[in-house]
Amino acid sequence: MFLVTRRYRFSASHRLHAPQLSDAENRELYGKCNNPYGHGHNYVLDVSARGPLEDRSGRAVDVEALDRLVSREILDAFEHRNLNAEVEAFRHVVPTSENLGMEIWRRLRSNWTATFPAAWPRLEKIRIAETPRNIFEVRANENE
Amino acid sequence: MFLVTRRYRFSASHRLHAPQLSDAENRELYGKCNNPYGHGHNYVLDVSARGPLEDRSGRAVDVEALDRLVSREILDAFEHRNLNAEVEAFRHVVPTSENLGMEIWRRLRSNWTATFPAAWPRLEKIRIAETPRNIFEVRANENE
Amino acid sequence: MFLVTRRYRFSASHRLHAPQLSDAENRELYGKCNNPYGHGHNYVLDVSARGPLEDRSGRAVDVEALDRLVSREILDAFEHRNLNAEVEAFRHVVPTSENLGMEIWRRLRSNWTATFPAAWPRLEKIRIAETPRNIFEVRANENE
Amino acid sequence: MFLVTRRYRFSASHRLHAPQLSDAENRELYGKCNNPYGHGHNYVLDVSARGPLEDRSGRAVDVEALDRLVSREILDAFEHRNLNAEVEAFRHVVPTSENLGMEIWRRLRSNWTATFPAAWPRLEKIRIAETPRNIFEVRANENE
Amino acid sequence: MFLVTRRYRFSASHRLHAPQLSDAENRELYGKCNNPYGHGHNYVLDVSARGPLEDRSGRAVDVEALDRLVSREILDAFEHRNLNAEVEAFRHVVPTSENLGMEIWRRLRSNWTATFPAAWPRLEKIRIAETPRNIFEVRANENE
Amino acid sequence: MFLVTRRYRFSASHRLHAPQLSDAENRELYGKCNNPYGHGHNYVLDVSARGPLEDRSGRAVDVEALDRLVSREILDAFEHRNLNAEVEAFRHVVPTSENLGMEIWRRLRSNWTATFPAAWPRLEKIRIAETPRNIFEVRANENE
Secondary structure, three states, rough: EEEEEEEEEEEEOOOOOOOOOOHHHHHHHHHHHOOOOEEEEEEEEEEEEOOOOEEOOOHHHHHOHHHHHHHHHHHHOOOOOEEHHHHHHOOOOOOHHHHHHHHHHHHHHHHHHOOOOOOEEEEEEEEEEOOOOEEEEEEEOOOO | OOEEEEEEEEEEEEOOOOOOHHHHHHHHHHHHOOOOOOOOEEEEEEEEEEEEOOOOOEEEOOOOHHHHHHHHHHHHHHHOEHHHOOOOHHHOOOHHHHHHHHHHOOOHHHHHHHHOOOOHHHHHHHEEEEOOOEEEEEEEEOOO | EEEEEEEEEEEEEEEEOOOOOHHHHHHHHHHHHHHOEEEEEEEEEEEEEEOOOOOOOEEOOHHHHHHHHHHHHHHHHHOOOOOHOOOOOHHHOOOHHHHHHHHHHHHHHHHHHHHOOOOOEEEEEEEEEEEEEEEEEOOOOOOO | OOEEEEEEEHHHHOOOOOOOOHHHHHHHHHHHHOOOOOOEEEEEEEEEEEEEOOOOOOOOOHHHHHHHHHHHHHHHHHOOOOOHHOOHOOOOOOOOOHHHHHHHHHHHHHHHHHOOOOOOOOOEEOOOOOOOOOOOOOOOOOOO | OOEEEEEEEEEEEEOOOOOOOOOOHHHHHHHHHHOOOOEEEEEEEEOOOOOOOOOOEEEOOOHHHHHHHHHHHHHHHHHOOOHHHHHHOOOOOOOOHHHHHHHHHHHHHHHHHOOOOOOOOOEEEEEEEOOOEEEEEEEEOOOO | OEEEEEEEEEEEEOOOOOOOOOHHHHHHHHHHHHHOOOOEEEEEEEEEEEEEOOOOOOOOHHHHEEEEEEHHHHHHHHHHHHHHHOOHHHOOOOHHHHHHHHHHHHHHHHHHHHHHOOOOOOOEEEEEEEEEEEEEEEEEEOOO
């Protein structure tokens, strides 16, 4: 069994503002991240899949297939975007890195079998670094 | 003589859109960076000052004074901001990293003597990394 | 469930010398780390907490509260300190990175509930990089 | 219990070519990695061992002993080598990073007890970064 | 005036062997880098161009044009290649990083005017990191 | 002409305390760096030499000779040392990174000709990173 991780990057902007809270509560809760004009980050996304060696190729994951999946479902949707304004999932959900992580997880999960129809590899975890100091992980089993 | 460099970070969002150009020209010129909702980056700013050793302290630059200058003039103004909407200098100037570099240079230059009234240290260069792959430098002599 | 990691840094000095061993045994065991005048490192500390999404904030961990805890219990005590001479826990215990990790773990554990009184988030692991080549992790379950 | 990780580096070249496949199948499967003249990488290898604190030393792993093991079994064999031509294990096995990881794992496993004859520390995982974007992990329990 | 730097990566293999020297002299001169089967690196290439702000775009360098130049002249030729066997310039010249730097410099110089026909930007320097510890720079004025 | 840079690392401790100043002045000047028990850093040292291509080897700098020079004059003297107590040059001089840089520069300069007796390569600059945020450079011409 191998854990294979592939790193991707995208730049996006967001504003932390929970629609069900008042302006004052939002300012209290999110501080400068609640700035109405938004701010942005260079996100670093690591996608990790687990699987046994495939005998024919000597590989555990078809990395080109993974790249196509991530490009189509994640990078095309988020790269150089305003997450609040341009991603449907964040119209009514605050785009914290936790919620961004869940959205990425859902997109990869729901398209995984079409990309990897065999029993393996399986999506094991994703890791989002909003900055080098702030890191968020979502793992299989805990979220399904 | 020593060159002393100090590193700072700030996250901000921007949109590349030149007001004197048509929408079609802007899309052609800036591509995805012209996205009307903006996007963002974790900017890394290096400020370099040159000077001789100061005998009393064994230092060439009073780093605490430099930190106060950069915090007040740069970080307080740009950190977690939308550069187009919230920084006066970019109301009518497109916030490319080159123009951002010039704005940072001007702010440091015009407040330098108040912070460092002696002949030394002098502001030598600034370096902005928009991403690890895109780096912009502004140097003294070339811009004064 | 999310794993949220936050990175901190501090610089400190230490000397590896076990009080119950002879000088010769200490030199044999610790080599250049036993140098009587000590040496130092830029330590990088990652603190990881696990928890479910809190509905109101869309976050799993109150990062500001975590920062206050780490600043008060860890950074204020270790930053720019000589670990042997200035940290009570290392008066009679050799400040290897393993023992430093346990001391950090104990300080965070014993103040965790005061900072995070709800069932979640829980302290999951800490990771100390003494240098980029030497990394030490302490995890929950294994040390309680 | 501690997890102690130590980082090593080596530069090597390889060619991905599965001997049981036709030239056309190899080109299809490995793309530019099938280039008959080979190419190369700066591999980064992290070796992680788990164990309790040893009371006498205040350490969990004798890092010098680990260094000697890795130097002798891994670095001496792979550093500045052509993996296909100079490592026996890859004469008939394609040197993907997965197979490279398994070969490193086998070498460390089969020499572990001679280096660490006590119950602890145990080899927990190895991690190979072929490039900063392509990372492969092999863990105990899953491969024994 | 701005200095704009753009970072590229390629993986390649090489062998240091000077054709005009004997086998013994080569072994003496290049040590393990003379290994007849070659070895490899993940090269990091920084290309720096200098120029004034172009008023219309607010940029100093058309980065997309630079990317096309570097892709066509450098990455297509070196990525996943054996430098000795597959790059004409190294058939009779030893592919040290110095010679690799000069070859990259010549390729960029001789195609620069076709890509950037105006007076600016000008190619200022290239920097090749063979590993994070070994760095080579070629600058304008010194090599023309 | 090439600029060749080689990176080295050492860990050391120091205390900033100027002997000609009072305790109060030292505390005021150096803050927490004046802590009487000292603290420490993982220093990163880059040594850069300039020279033309040597025809026989295709190299500009004999890196093995440079390594021997730096090991003997710098690393053996500073690695795992307390700079104040164990380095003669800092008995009466405060070991700021500026003074540390000058001491390294002097040691390399005074032994350069013995190591590199030909006209080239010449020592061009050294760069010391005390932490990733604090960087000090010393250059030829400015200090001779």
